[in-house]
Amino acid sequence: xxxxxxxxxxxxxxxxxxxxxxxxxxxxxxxxxxxxxxxxxxxxxxxxxxxxxxxxxxxxxxxxxxxxxxxxxxxxxxxxxxxxxxxxxxxxxxxxxxxxxxxxxxxxxxxxxxxxxxxxxxxxxxxxxxxxxxxxxxxxxxxxxxxxxxxxxxxxxxxxxxxxxxxxxxxxxxxxxxxxxxxxxxxxxxxxxxxxxxxxxxxxxxxxxxxxxxxxxxxxxxxxxxxxxxxxxxx
Numbered sequence: 715x716x717x718x719x720x721x722x723x724x725x726x727x728x729x730x731x732x733x734x735x736x737x738x739x740x741x742x743x744x745x746x747x748x749x750x751x752x753x754x755x756x757x758x759x760x761x762x763x764x765x766x767x768x769x770x771x772x773x774x775x776x777x778x779x780x781x782x783x784x785x786x787x788x789x790x791x792x793x794x795x796x797x798x799x800x801x802x803x804x805x806x807x808x809x810x811x812x813x814x815x816x817x818x819x820x821x822x823x824x825x826x827x828x829x830x831x832x833x834x835x836x837x838x839x840x841x842x843x844x845x846x847x848x849x850x851x852x853x854x855x856x857x858x859x860x861x862x863x864x865x866x867x868x869x870x871x872x873x874x875x876x877x878x879x880x881x882x883x884x885x886x887x888x889x890x891x892x893x894x895x896x897x898x899x900x901x902x903x904x905x906x907x908x909x910x911x912x913x914x915x916x917x918x919x920x921x922x923x924x925x926x927x928x929x930x931x932x933x934x935x936x937x938x939x940x941x942x943x944x945x946x947x948x949x
Contacts, residue, residue, distance in 0.1 A: 719736040749761065848880075851880070859875055882923070884926050887931060900926075924940065
């Protein structure tokens, strides 16, 4: 089929031109579909819009950009320990054992490995530390008092225990008739035992102090003294 095309310009036939040239000519006109065209083999002039070869071929659609990869997941950060009554569970767990330190002061129930596990590796705020100490001490004191009176040895009975801030007070009754000599040696002997107890050393580093009060069987005061970390530093 012939590639020679004719079109109308200024009311007169014009051509021949190639199909490519005709498209350029027609598509420059606003109403190109109404323009008449002819080529060899056609019975009559036809409107350009009815001829498939003259249709405007739209450019290919732009390729879709590849979807952006999803953002990486956030870097996991250690979550804050859940809190209970304003104190983290870690603090409660640790200072629940503070009460056991009270028991350790006369029963020696906490070993070195226990103390190491209690006091290492958990960062606590100052507020958590202070509140935790108080809760731990109060709990331990309650448990201790439930066991009283407690016969410590053949001549000494622990009859009471009290808590004032970080001061833990133990009250004993001394029933040895030869207590005069014993009382003279009591403070250095107690200090020696306290300062050799790793559990109590750990507690004193947290600011806890111990007061030991001894009465005779008639509840007459024999002696009372306090021990803290500075006392152990001197031994």
